[in-house]
Amino acid sequence: MNLDSRNFPANARAALGDAHLQDALERLRGGFVESRRQAIGRLPEFDALRDRAQLIRTHTLAHLDQYLQRFEERAVAAGGHVHWCRDADEARAAVLDICRAADAKTVTKGKSMIGEEIAINEYLQANGIEPVETDLGEYIIQLRGEAPSHIIAPATHLSKEQVADSFRQRHTELDAARSLSEPAELLAEARQQLRQKFLAADVGITGANFLIAETGTSIIVTNEGNGDLTQILPRVHIVIASLEKVVPSLDDAATLLRVLARSATGQDITAYTTFSTGPRRAGDIDGPDAYHVILLDNGRTELMAGDNGEILGCIRCGARLNHCPVYGAIGGHAYGSVYSGPMGSVLTPALKGLKSAHHLPQASSLCGICEEVCPVRLPLPRMLRNLRFEAAESGAPGALARLLVRLWAFSARRPRLYHFGAGVKLAWLAAWGRRKGYLRTIPGFGAWTRTRDFPAPEGRTFIAQWKAGRRS
Numbered sequence: 001m002n003l004d005s006r007n008f009p010a011n012a013r014a015a016l017g018d019a020h021l022q023d024a025l026e027r028l029r030g031g032f033v034e035s036r037r038q039a040i041g042r043l044p045e046f047d048a049l050r051d052r053a054q055l056i057r058t059h060t061l062a063h064l065d066q067y068l069q070r071f072e073e074r075a076v077a078a079g080g081h082v083h084w085c086r087d088a089d090e091a092r093a094a095v096l097d098i099c100r101a102a103d104a105k106t107v108t109k110g111k112s113m114i115g116e117e118i119a120i121n122e123y124l125q126a127n128g129i130e131p132v133e134t135d136l137g138e139y140i141i142q143l144r145g146e147a148p149s150h151i152i153a154p155a156t157h158l159s160k161e162q163v164a165d166s167f168r169q170r171h172t173e174l175d176a177a178r179s180l181s182e183p184a185e186l187l188a189e190a191r192q193q194l195r196q197k198f199l200a201a202d203v204g205i206t207g208a209n210f211l212i213a214e215t216g217t218s219i220i221v222t223n224e225g226n227g228d229l230t231q232i233l234p235r236v237h238i239v240i241a242s243l244e245k246v247v248p249s250l251d252d253a254a255t256l257l258r259v260l261a262r263s264a265t266g267q268d269i270t271a272y273t274t275f276s277t278g279p280r281r282a283g284d285i286d287g288p289d290a291y292h293v294i295l296l297d298n299g300r301t302e303l304m305a306g307d308n309g310e311i312l313g314c315i316r317c318g319a320r321l322n323h324c325p326v327y328g329a330i331g332g333h334a335y336g337s338v339y340s341g342p343m344g345s346v347l348t349p350a351l352k353g354l355k356s357a358h359h360l361p362q363a364s365s366l367c368g369i370c371e372e373v374c375p376v377r378l379p380l381p382r383m384l385r386n387l388r389f390e391a392a393e394s395g396a397p398g399a400l401a402r403l404l405v406r407l408w409a410f411s412a413r414r415p416r417l418y419h420f421g422a423g424v425k426l427a428w429l430a431a432w433g434r435r436k437g438y439l440r441t442i443p444g445f446g447a448w449t450r451t452r453d454f455p456a457p458e459g460r461t462f463i464a465q466w467k468a469g470r471r472s
Ligand code: SF4
Pocket: 263, 313, 314, 315, 316, 317, 318, 319, 320, 321, 343, 370, 373, 374, 375, 376, 377, 378
């Protein structure tokens, strides 16, 4: 599979034919979706909280400059350093400078989508510094040289047998005859490997779920505690975050955390919610000597000024991935981008340009489930439609698609012609599929029938049946 958004159609076809991946996606559908449903059922005020969360995100984005400035003031007052970075190059350079100043050889890393966005691991490695992912899923995919396939469950595309194979290939110093058939054995081995890395690390890099303007604090949520060891044990802690992660106050962060955990994993609260404000102070028993925050723009200021700026309100819960029928059929890698699913289909064109990502806004049935489950009520279907419109305007869909849409538009403006054409086509399809009740192939609809049968129509259009119904 080629991880490039330009190859989305081929990637999607490969994903549909991958039996391992299809099993993994089936497990995902059953797990997170059901836990979220139960968690919401236990909290009658969930919808009111979502309204409040939506207001917080809208208000913050409208006053982003002020809140970022306040965050910087408070973070610096607490002894931290804030680095404003326009793009990935600047962010990578800032991280490397800090690592070099600390004479770092090994860097531990907590899960960070911004780290993926700027490819920080590859950059550090190319500059002689060993980055070690410490989230279990991220650790597994780092060993395999893969990208995350889900925003909160990065190795969800893998079976435990595949993980065991990777451990055997990479942990060659261990007994080749050891048992790795149980998840607990895999976990114990990863823990043993990572413990040494935690103790050796000079710098720890984490992302941030939120940055609090009121106090200059960064927050991370994890279920493994790896984030705490990453930011507390090394001498230097670097937080890499994009601009929109800021929220006004601790109270606002508390509201967002309540909807985040329930939407993401169906937990009432994530196992570890860690607040960091500046480096270790006199009297603190642990913590880093230095605390840096990398604030990344990377096209977001421009995005905010356009039609889809609301996407920056996303709090990265991943609920839309778990519910999206398209993600559920093809997984995350097919999108060829760090960000997959409906949110990724809006954000990726903004980060990489619509020309290279024009397939992604089409990767949606526009069923609306993403908006329905989003804890901050982002209107994702509307944003996807905006991008489809933009792509059509720029000629991205190609000459044949444009010709077909023009023909459709021509007939749609002429109701008699439209109804006649629809009736003929339907009668033809009905006759063709009458014997079996379904169609294996339809000329021009190969993308559909390659992986699914098409139910044969019953013979009359909806309007014809409706008129007949009114007469009777
Ligand atoms: S768009 Fe909404 S549902 Fe999707 S990850 Fe962001 S906050 Fe969660």
